[in-house]
Amino acid sequence: MPETVTRSKFEYDPADIWVLDREDIEALEIGSAILGTGGGGNPYVGKLRARQAIDDGFTLSVLPLDKVPDEACCVSLGGIGAPVVGYERIREGREGLRCVRAIEEMQGFPVDLIVCEEIGGSNAMEPLIVGGMTGLPVVDCDGMGRAFPEMQMTTYSIYGHTSTPSVMCDVHGNIVIFQHAVTELFHERMARACVVAQGGGSDLASAPMTGAFLKKFAIPNSYTQAVSLGRAVIDAKRRHSDPIAAICERENGRHVFSGKITDLKRHLRGGFVVGEAMLSGIDNHHGEDASVLIQNENLVFNREGEVAVSVPDLIVVLDIDSGHAITTEMLRYGQRVAILALPCHPLLQSPAALEVVGPKAFGFPDIVYRPVVGG
Structure with a gap:
């Protein structure tokens, strides 16, 4: 599967695109950790990876939810597994990218937008990194407004999205496709068993959603909220409050x-x-x-x-x-x-x-x- 920039059929007004810099990533680390309620993957590790992506020349960009075209093909992704594994084991770095490429190969057309599964912890960073690698914006939303431990616990699944066929990729380069699950809970159980076999930590991309569905059922402004929250902490410490x-x-x-x-x-x-x-x-x-x-x-x-x-x-x-x-x-x-x-x-x-x-x-x-x- 080629690892080149995705050519989306949509173009966006540059004035609508928020390009994150190193200060934004610093604030996002703090804010996503707060919203992560203890989980979502270690935010410090995620911050280091996001900063490295910026230093490597990738553009980490965010598109407002209300600017998403109704017909856009939107793929949500994030890490799955135990947070302690993500902290102790070094990632290969392209797990999420391979997930997106496998989704594109299955459906026969490119992904238009990357979506955050959960805004908590390092799972806030992973979509941005994959978006940078593919050249696609990440939508300013997520499916939890926090972090939850199980995959079916997103507003996407709760309000009707079927998350299979999905793709899971691990640090070793293994690619696993879940073609169909009879329920979202069964999808979680199968993926959880698989991630244990893969060492306790992988990336997973779910079946695409339309922009219309996303605008109705995603939790809006997640990146804006997390960065603003991080800045509030930074500003308070600067003012000694x-x-x-x-x-x-x-x-x-x-x-x-x-x-x-x-x-x-x-x-x-x-x-x-x-x-x-x-x-x-x-x-x-x-x-x-x-x-x-x-x-x-x-x-x-x-x-x-x-x-x-x-x-x-x-x-x-x-x-x-x-x-x-x-x-x-x-x-x-x-x-x-x-x-x-x-x-x-x-x-x-x-x-x-x-x-x-x-x-x-x-x-x-x-x-x-x-x-x-x-x-």
């Missing part, structure tokens, strides 16, 4: 706990990092106990034995001094952290969405989802 307060103000969120990690249970199971972080309160929460339940991402926050926040809202673990998010694979005993609760996008709050991304979908049938109300 509180970055945690800046995040809450920017995202209409709440600072729900401050504590120190006193115990950490974490292991790799079935292609996921699962576990629990236990915390002892400090500052205004001195004398209180809390915990965060993990499956790649932070799923449930308990305080004093009661559920305080749950998916699909965002549970963010931050370094209490820097305001930078700590991904689940980087949690350590003794860290002083702040727990933030940020509201999810309304597309994740519908009854159909809660069946897929609510507490019951993660094995918590007794937890009733209560949306975060901003502080």
Whole structure:
């Protein structure tokens, strides 16, 4: 499969194209880590790869969602596997590109636009890098507005897109095609089994969507949100003000706990990092106990034995001094952290969405989802 620039049938007004520079990538690292709720792949590694792509002469560009042609062929992609693998194992670098080329070969015509599967963590960077390699813009949207651990947990799948045929590519050069899955959950299960065999980390591109579908069911302005969020943290630190307060103000969120990690249970199971972080309160929460339940991402926050926040809202673990998010694979005993609760996008709050991304979908049938109300 040739690795040349894709020739899309659409042309875009240069005034509509946002070309990201190194400062944008720096802010995106911070913002995508916050939105990643502990998962999505290590954002620092993603930042290094994105900066290298810029240094190599690739253009990382973003197109507003409302500028997407209805007939455009849009392919979403991202990493699949356990975040700790993505942090510890060096990528080959062209896994996502091979996914796109295989999709094009299957359908017999070129992809027009690259789409982000999830804006959290390094999965925000991968579409940009692939877009740079192919010469295609990335749409300013994603399918989660955060990170979730399973593939069927996108607004694309929730609202009717069939993600097969799809393509998975690994660091070794293997290309696996999932021709058909009877449900989106079966697709997830098959892909998860495959990624375990491939060493715990790969890229996957789903079946193309039309621009019309994307404009209706994607979560809009994801890259704008992530970069703006990162800039808010950078600006707060530059002004010597509180970055945690800046995040809450920017995202209409709440600072729900401050504590120190006193115990950490974490292991790799079935292609996921699962576990629990236990915390002892400090500052205004001195004398209180809390915990965060993990499956790649932070799923449930308990305080004093009661559920305080749950998916699909965002549970963010931050370094209490820097305001930078700590991904689940980087949690350590003794860290002083702040727990933030940020509201999810309304597309994740519908009854159909809660069946897929609510507490019951993660094995918590007794937890009733209560949306975060901003502080």
